[in-house]
Amino acid sequence: MRFPLAIFPALLAAVLLVLAPAVTARADLFGGKMTLRDENKMGHDFDQIIRAQQNMVGDTYITDYVAGVVARVVTGKRPMPFHVKSAVIANPLINAFAIPGGYIYVFTGLIQSVTTESQLAGVIAHELAHVSQRHVVSRIEKQKKITLLSTAGMLAGLLLGVAGGGGNAAQAGQALVLGSQGVATAAMLHYSQEDEREADHVGLNSLVKAGYNPEGLPQTFQIMLKNKWYDNSSNMPSYLSTHPGTEDRITYLNDRIARMPKSFLERKDDNTRLNRVQVLIRARMSPANTALAYWDDKEESEYKPMDYVGRGITLERLKRIDEAQAAFEKALSLAKDDPLVVREAGIFFFKAGQADRAAALLQKAAIMDKDDAMALFYLARLQAEAKQYAEAARNMRKVNELVPEDWEVHQHLGMILGESGDTFGGNLHLAYAGVYSMRLGKAREYMQRARDLAQTQEQKDRVRELEDTIKARAEIRK
Template identity: 75%
Template sequence: MRTPLAVLPALLAALLLVVAPATSARADLLGDKLTLRDENKMGREFDTIIRSQMPMVGDTYITDYVAEVVTRVVTGKRPMPYQIKSAVIANPLINAFAIPGGFIYIFTGLIQDVETESQLAGVVAHELAHVSQRHVVNRLEKQKKISLLSTAGILAGVLLGVATGGSSGAAAGQALMIGSSGVATAAMLHYSQEDEREADQVGMNSLVKAGYNPEGMPQTFEIMLKNKWYDSSSSMPSYLSTHPGTEERIGYLNDRIARMPTEFTTRKDDNTRLKRVQVLVRSRMSPANTALAYWDDMKQADYTAMDWVGRGVTLERLKRIEEAQKAFDSALAMDRNDQLVVREAGIFYFKTGRPDQALPLLQQAAIMNQRDAMALFYLARLQAEAKQYGQAAKNMTKVNELVPEDWEVHQHLGMILGESGDAFSGNLHLAYSGVYSMDLGKARRYMNQAQALATTEAQKEQLQQLSETIKTRAALKK
């Protein structure tokens, strides 16, 4: 629930280690064809790695919004052979990517820089088209001998390049893509022009069927073109360069759009939620000085309540507390019934040591949005400080259900349960805190303490599941 941890450079090795045991046991071969079951298994394995090594956004206001956009795009793609799962990665690149099995990841840089929801949906539609058309899988199958290790090498190199955001990481990742399989070629790292065109066309179809303005797709490519992250001097792995804003692709998409009925191109987005999410992303996840410059460039007479919130969050990050206080006062004066305004003001008061002011605001925010993990997280912490352990445990358990792999949530839940007298559950969650923070010594220590307290079959089953999770994570650290 705090600012995401830096991406660990071990991602590449971790991906290889996870699949290596399977390759030795199965002669490294899956056969000539990858089934949907194989793809789903591959997707789940990589999702575990991505979540353990990359900075995932845990604010459910942000992730729920993105999930709704993704779900809406999927409605335009039915029948879809996968159950699509989305996540948001705290990374400033203007990008998104999807992997076999239907896992799609949206970068905060993309969310922050688009101007309309149709533009965000355009990238989602394009990425999901690569998955539904099985472009990566088809390329792997052309090798004739399909190996999990080769697949890991390809995707690991991709993710390493994105995670580091630098030329050295991308170069190392691409080198390992080739070396890991021994027979992979540079062509394996690229979608073909046919793949890209098909993803554009299939993606455009789903974008239109989902009710979005088709102009969103080429407009996003234009944003990428303006930022020039994709150009020939960039080391961005080509697998992730699935929507470079080249003039050619913008051109043929605009030609197709020109032949569409005007009812499609005159569709209007309701960008209200997008703009609110962008305030959260900019104020919390972009460099604080850059974020402040954004609000300094605006006339304060034009500020919305959310602009005051964004300014307040940014100033608090810069330790300019008195100025932040004034910003939150202005936000509350403008709209005290706005759930995000109330939530962020409550969090500010909590962080600055004013629990009496924080409590009613966080209670109000949690009532207004019962899926708001951030409001519930800080409310539960306040209740724990007041020794209201029953209510604190109830609310932190809800947070854990909403954000199940956040180490800090498990840490606080474990302490709350321990204080309330549930020593077994307290130790169990403290162990999971160690798992998800990759402190496996801590995880094993608290697992042993929980083991000494386990008396029921249900508790023993919980410990068995914890043990398996620790084993999986331990493979990532070797």
């Protein structure tokens, strides 16, 4: 349930070693053609690699918001050949990408950079158009001889910006997939101008059909270009490195939009949820001093309750606990029945060691939003500390259902179950904690303990499922 910002260039190596053999075998088997089933399998494998190597956001308030925007965009794309699945990556780069099979990933840096939901939806619509139009798959199919290196190069090239943001790490990634044999060409590492034009066209259509303001798409590209021109930091939009011809595409999009009915351009977004998500991202994931400067520069007369929450989170990160508490008290005085305000105040008081105050707030937040993983996570930890193991296990299991691959959730659930006397369940979940934190030695150690404790057929089946999961993760590490 934490939000680190490290980036893992090893993603490229993992793609090279794991994904390409399966794609190659299937493509050769079908004479270079890939079916929707092949694409789904490719997407699933790729998703496992990404989740193992990248820092996935586990706060359901953030991920549910993004999923809602994605789902709305998909309504404008029917029929869509895939069930679209979204995830949020904790990374300050302005980026997003989609892969075959309908998997789409949005970076926190992109969410933070937009000013309207239509802008965020525009990028999502564009990315999903690459998937629905099968641009990546078509490139694979056009190769008469699909080799291990060229296939991995095409797919990994779309993620060069993910791994390195267009800097030295990206160059290293390119050398990794191309340097040793030079089978793939640099041109295969980028969408073509034709691909981009089609994705812009199809994406704009779906954006309009979904009820968004079409100006959101070119506006986001303009935001990216502005960052490219004026920002030489690590936050430069890596999105631009894998999506060529942005300036010409802005002109094309604006020309199309100018011919649309005026009513489309008058559509207004409700940006309330977006702004609340942005507060969480800024406060929790931006450098603390940078985040505090944002709230210091804002007139307090303009503060909303969530601004006090964001300020409080930031001050707590800076160990200015008294000031942080004052900010949370102010937020509660203004919005004592706002589930997100209550949740964040509860988390603060948990970290500040004020268990009774934290428990009351987290219990209230969990009642108001029964699917808030963060509220339930900290509530379960408080209950475990009070030795209320049945309640703690029930709530942590609910968190595990909401965020199934978070290693910290499995870690705490394993400890809760072990302390309650369920040693089989405790060892099983501690093994999963090892899997999802990529500490596979620990995972095997706890798996063996769970195997020794398994008595029922159901328990034995669960150990076998765990073993299969460990084997799959081990392949990613090779």
